[in-house]
Every structure is written in C-alpha cells, then in structure tokens.
Amino acid sequence: MSHNPLLVLEKIVKQFGQFRALDGVSLSLSPGEILGLVGPNGSGKTTCINVIAGLYRPEEGSVFFNGNKITKYSLTKMAHMGINRTFQVPKPFKSLTVRENLIIADQYAKRPHQPLEELLDFVGLTAYASREAGSLNSSQQKLLDLARALATGPSLLLIDELAAGLNPSELDKMAEKIKHLAESGIAILLVEHLLGFINSLTKRVIVMNAGKEIFEGDLESAAKNPEVNAVYLGG
Ligand SMILES: Nc1ncnc2c1ncn2[C@@H]1O[C@H](COP(=O)(O)OP(=O)(O)OP(=O)(O)O)[C@@H](O)[C@H]1O
Numbered sequence: 115m116s117h118n119p120l121l122v123l124e125k126i127v128k129q130f131g132q133f134r135a136l137d138g139v140s141l142s143l144s145p146g147e148i149l150g151l152v153g154p155n156g157s158g159k160t161t162c163i164n165v166i167a168g169l170y171r172p173e174e175g176s177v178f179f180n181g182n183k184i185t186k187y188s189l190t191k192m193a194h195m196g197i198n199r200t201f202q203v204p205k206p207f208k209s210l211t212v213r214e215n216l217i218i219a220d221q222y223a224k225r226p227h228q229p230l231e232e233l234l235d236f237v238g239l240t241a242y243a244s245r246e247a248g249s250l251n252s253s254q255q256k257l258l259d260l261a262r263a264l265a266t267g268p269s270l271l272l273i274d275e276l277a278a279g280l281n282p283s284e285l286d287k288m289a290e291k292i293k294h295l296a297e298s299g300i301a302i303l304l305v306e307h308l309l310g311f312i313n314s315l316t317k318r319v320i321v322m323n324a325g326k327e328i329f330e331g332d333l334e335s336a337a338k339n340p341e342v343n344a345v346y347l348g349g
C-alpha cells in the first residue's frame with residue numbers, strides 16, 4: 115500500500131437548506147486500500163459518495179485527489195480523472211441491452227480499462243449481455259452498475275451498498291471481486307450495512323452518525339465503543 119493518499123477529505127460540510135447532511139467529515143484513502151463507511155440510515159454515507167463523485171458540491175471543506183484540490187469539479191471531470199461510483203439504487207438504461215449500457219459508459223471513458231467483454235465476464239453477466247437491462251433482477255443490476263463504473267477506468271471506486279439483497283454465496287463472490295479490484299490498485303470506499311461483509315474485506319472502517327465521523331478503526335473495536343453502540347441501539 116502506498117503512503118501517499120489518493121483521496122483526502124478535509125472537514126466537508128454538505129447542507130440541504132439548513133440541514134447538515136455532512137457536518138465536517140475528514141478521511142483519507144490510499145491506492146489499493148479498502149475503507150468501510152458504515153452508520154445508521156440517514157447518517158450521510160451516500161451524501162459523502164455524492165460529494166466525492168462530484169454530484170453534490172460541498173458548502174465547506176476540501177476534496178483532494180492525487181494531491182490536487184478538486185472540491186468543486188463536475189461529475190464528468192471527476193469521472194475523466196478516475197473517480198466513479200456505484201449507485202445505492204442502480205438506474206441502467208432499461209430498454210438497452212446490458213452490453214449497450216457498457217458501450218455508453220465506454221464512449222464516455224477517457225482512461226484505460228479492461229475490454230467490455232472482460233468486464234462482463236468479471237461481473238458474471240456474459241450470458242445476459244444481449245438482454246435488456248430492465249429484465250435483470252436487482253442484484254444483477256447492481257453487478258451491471260459495477261461494470262458500468264469500471265468501464266470508465268476508475269482509480270477510486272465508491273461503492274454504495276452493493277451487497278444488499280445478495281445471498282450468502284453471491285456475497286462471497288462479490289467479496290472476491292472487490293478484493294481483486296483493490297489488489298489491482300484501485301482505492302475503494304465501501305458503504306455497506308452488512309458488517310460481516312465489510313469485516314471480510316477490511317480492518318479499517320469509519321462509523322458515521324448524523325453527518326459526523328464518530329469512530330475510526332476495526333469493527334471489533336467499533337463494537338466495543340459506547341458511542342457506536344448507542345447509535346446502533348438507538349437507531
Ligand atoms: N438531495 C437531498 N435533499 C435533501 N435532503 C437530503 C438529500 N440527500 C440526502 N438528504 C438527507 O441527508 C441525510 C443523509 O442522507 P444519506 O442518503 O447520505 O444517508 P445514508 O447514510 O446513505 O442512509 P442510508 O443508509 O439509508 O442509505 C438524510 O437525512 C437525508 O434525508
């Protein structure tokens with residue numbers, strides 16, 4: 115693992131009206147590293163991804179990528195630089211085929227990446243390549259969404275609850291895929307409710323509550339932390 119972080123957030127504030135969905139979030143992530151981001155519903159995990167990916171612009175704080183300040187860059191610029199994400203609720207072009215969805219992402223890509231057929235194979239959707247994306251079930255749509263993000267050649271991948279709804283054997287396969295991506299050097303921010311899944315992938319998690327980081331460390335220590343416990347039991 116490199117000691118130069120790829121991504122640094124400094125005291126990010128994201129408001130919706132007067133409400134602070136992110137209230138001073140700081141974190142850093144290095145190439146090849148997996149950082150788990152957990153917390154109860156509404157704690158700001160997806161908002162954090164949306165800020166990093168350029169979908170939302172923060173009111174305060176800075177985002178650094180490869181040492182450059184990129185805080186208010188557009189979504190497109192972020193993608194071209196190597197930041198992409200999966201969506202908590204994937205929205206593929208439903209009337210296009212699985213392959214066509216990837217071709218669109220590929221045309222938009224400016225970075226080297228695996229050939230589309232390899233990506234289809236990687237996510238296990240080769241047999242579905244000619245089917246309409248709308249005909250896929252929700253876990254297959256999540257896999258397509260992962261392939262779509264990978265088709266832009268990210269060096270930073272933000273994953274928003276890819277494991278929800280998967281059965282145990284699918285979870286194992288998904289964990290292997292994420293490990294493989296990290297081993298290839300991609301930095302991964304993993305938002306996930308399934309703590310066992312996170313625990314199989316990384317020892318470093320940040321626990322959020324109400325837009326703030328309340329804990330950083332491994333899940334075992336998190337489970338012993340009174341504030342973390344209060345938040346989970348209270349929620
Ligand atoms: N576009 C928006 N407009 C207004 N409020 C928003 C918007 N997006 C998020 N919020 C609010 O910000 C807070 C954090 O939402 P966010 O989606 O980031 O939570 P989360 O941690 O991802 O939750 P979950 O685990 O349910 O996905 C919530 O109170 C949510 O209602």
Ligand SMILES: [Mg+2]
Pocket residue numbers: 159160161202
């Ligand atoms: Mg969310």
